[in-house]
Structure formats: C-alpha cells, structure tokens
Amino acid sequence: MVERKRYDNRLGFWGWLGGGRWGFERYVYTLHRVTGLGLLGYFLLHILLTTSRAFGEPAWTAWMDRVSGPVFRYVFEPLVFAAFVIHGMNGIRLILVELGFAVGKPEDPVYPYRTSLNKQRPLLVAVMIAAGVVLAIGGVDFFGMGH
Amino acid sequence: MSETRILEVVYRVRRFHPEKDEKPYWQEYTIQVEKGATVLDGLHRIRETTDPTLSYRYSCRMGVCGSCGMLISGKPRLACNTQIEEVLIQGNLVTVAPLPNFDVVKDLVPDLAPLFEKHRAVRPHILREGDALDPEPGTEWLQTPQELDRYVQFTYCIRCGLCMVACPTFATDPEYLGPMPLAQAYRYIADSRDGGFETRREIAGTAHGAYRCHYAGECSNVCPKGVDPARAIQLLKREFVLSYLKVIRHRGKASRSEGPIAGAERKAGVPEAPAYTIEQKPLT
Incomplete structure (x- = not known):
C-alpha cells in the first residue's frame, strides 16, 4: 500500500490556551493545570530545602538566606499561596463533579441545549467566590499594614 | 415576490495537498451567497465557481451524518449546520480549517x-x-x-x-x-x-x-x-x-419477555425476518 504524506494537525499545549471563544470551564481547567504544575515546582523546591538540613546548619542557613529575599517574600510566596487556594477550591468542585454530583441526570436533548455545565455552574461560582475571599484575607496578611 | 439578500463574504480556507505542500497554507476566496446559506453551501459555491480542487467531506447536508465537521471561525462546528452569518468575523470573513488533533489527509479532510x-x-x-x-x-x-x-x-x-x-x-x-x-x-x-x-x-x-x-x-x-x-x-x-467500593454490581439486569410482547404480533402478510447469515456465538 502506498504510504501517503499527511500533516500532523495536533494542537498540543496550544489546545489548553488557544482558540479563544471557549467556555468559562475551559479557562478554569487551564488555570487548574497551571496552578498544579506551579505547586509541583514548589514542592520540589521545598523538599530540596528541607533536605539541606541533613547536611548541617550552615547548609540550611545558606539555603534559607537564598529564599528570604524580597522576590520570594513578595512574589513567589504569594503566588504559591494563590495557586494553593485556587487549586484546592477548584479541586473540591472537581471531586464533587467527577463523582457525578452537580452534573444532573441525563435528559432529552431539546434545542437550545442545556448541559451539565449549566447544572454545575452555581458550584463553580461558589468555589471561585470562596477562593476570592481566602485570597483577599491572605493578601492582607502578605501585603497588609503589619509588613 | 420576496427579495433575496446577497452577501459578499471572504472565505479564508486552510489548504494542504499531500503531494505538493510541505505544510498547510491559507487561501482566500471572495464569493456571493444568499442570506441563510450555510458554510457548506459556501464551500460548494467555491468549488462550482472558483476552485474545483478544494477538498472537503460531507454527505447528508442536514446535521445527521456528522461528516462535515470543520474548524469554522475558530470553533469546531458542522458546516451544514452553521449559517454563514452566524460565524462572520471582522465584518465579512469566515475561516475554515480541518478539524485539529487529527492528521490532515487533504485540505479540509481529516483522518478520523x-x-x-x-x-x-x-x-x-x-x-x-x-x-x-x-x-x-x-x-x-x-x-x-x-x-x-x-x-x-x-x-x-x-x-x-x-x-x-x-x-x-x-x-x-x-x-x-x-x-x-x-x-x-x-x-x-x-x-x-x-x-x-x-x-x-x-x-x-x-x-x-x-x-x-x-x-x-x-x-x-x-x-x-x-x-x-x-x-x-x-x-x-x-x-x-x-x-x-462494591456499592453497586453491574450485570445485565433486564429480563426477557416470556413471549412476543402483547400487541406486537406480526400482521398478516408481513414476511418473516430472514434467517441469520452469521453463526451466533456468545459475546465476550
């Protein structure tokens, strides 16, 4: 059989972000994945840092000095906190949704179609508001008057 | 007599010929279509009047067969089920590309x-x-x-x-x-x-x-x-x-009727169903 040339049209990571004109849940999906990768990076750094204690106090102090600067204090730490809050709150929604809660029962498709996305959207709004409140409280602690 | 409104639209179509092209490119066609025309109608118009080499897949023209899926103005849609006026961007532009995430065979034809x-x-x-x-x-x-x-x-x-x-x-x-x-x-x-x-x-x-x-x-x-x-x-x-978690057990729960369903008896003159042409084996 003659092998014909084809063009690989896979979107790859552009499929997470690109295209535009998508639904809100798709952007939350992307945010969840990006914050998840950010938290993974933080945990690796965290393990590296705490491991340094095994090499004595000087190693530990040297590492702590490296991560105590204003860039870590006012940029990376708030980012880790924000990622943790958003990933955690949205994770609660995903656990519920992926166990079949809040997606509704199958129904006859009658135009205009209402999908499970419409059913779970109040839950999504609720967790995003909760995340916003926790982020605001955390923001006061990070950047508030006491600092 | 009702007046038919004519629209002038620009189709920006992603082209790829496996024997000539290294990678896809965009080609523009300016066509006139009637109000209410679908994206598939526009592609037919291009083939009939401008470029008979344009390839795309379609069959039923009424949103049933699922053959004419394309990336239309940035979103996956059925070309036969989408009116041109719904997807105009920048005034009178429609972009049409093959479905991504599948290899392109030619022009708008993906390998499904x-x-x-x-x-x-x-x-x-x-x-x-x-x-x-x-x-x-x-x-x-x-x-x-x-x-x-x-x-x-x-x-x-x-x-x-x-x-x-x-x-x-x-x-x-x-x-x-x-x-x-x-x-x-x-x-x-x-x-x-x-x-x-x-x-x-x-x-x-x-x-x-x-x-x-x-x-x-x-x-x-x-x-x-x-x-x-x-x-x-x-x-x-x-x-x-x-x-x-062993909360539910899955087995086929439906039971068989004990005979033909009442009221579903064969009418006089309706022939018997033909005999099976394949040997019946237990499904696994």
Missing part, C-alpha cells in the same frame, strides 16, 4: 480513523457475557422508561468528532480515549440490557480513559446534538468508583 478505532475499542454494542446474541428468538428484553432515561441522551451521538477536537486533554494526549468513545462506553454501561461493565472498565477505567477527563466541558459546548459527553464521563467515573 483513530476516532473510530477508539470507538470500536469500547465495544459500542450490547454485551451479554456468556449469552448468545438473541437467546430466545421471538422474545424481547424488557426495559422500563426510567431505565431508558438513564442513557437515551447519549444515543443521539452522530460520531462527528467535534468533541474530540474541542477537548484540551486530547490535544496533548493522543492515547486519551476522548469524549465520544467514553460517552458511548457509559451509554452501554447504563443500559439495563448490557452486561459488559467489566469488559469496558478494562478499557475506559484506565489512566488514558475516563480518569484523564478533568471537566473542561468543551465537548458538551460544541456537541451539535446536545449529547453532553462531559456529563456521561462524570457519570461513568461514578460507576467505576461505586463499583470499586
């Missing part, structure tokens, strides 16, 4: 073979383990309307592949089964006549199966038939979890 292979992998038919196809000819499986409601929404799928194209997970994981096959796996698992739960769990309950879905929900947004694959996949995951 991987989609159908994944569909076949989830065994999209009633499985009665150990039983023959039709154990007692002349009798029927009994099913209540409530049992039918559990899966009937997912039977409207036309296998157009738009959900696979919209799914961001399938964009990065070619091994992911994808929304359509997973929704069809649930369609049969939820069917009280089916006994193939364990068989399908081995395929759909894996790392590249239902658990790979993280509910971006775009499959349900783009489905032209309102099938809602995202809902089916979440319900499928619930079935897997409840089964793992």
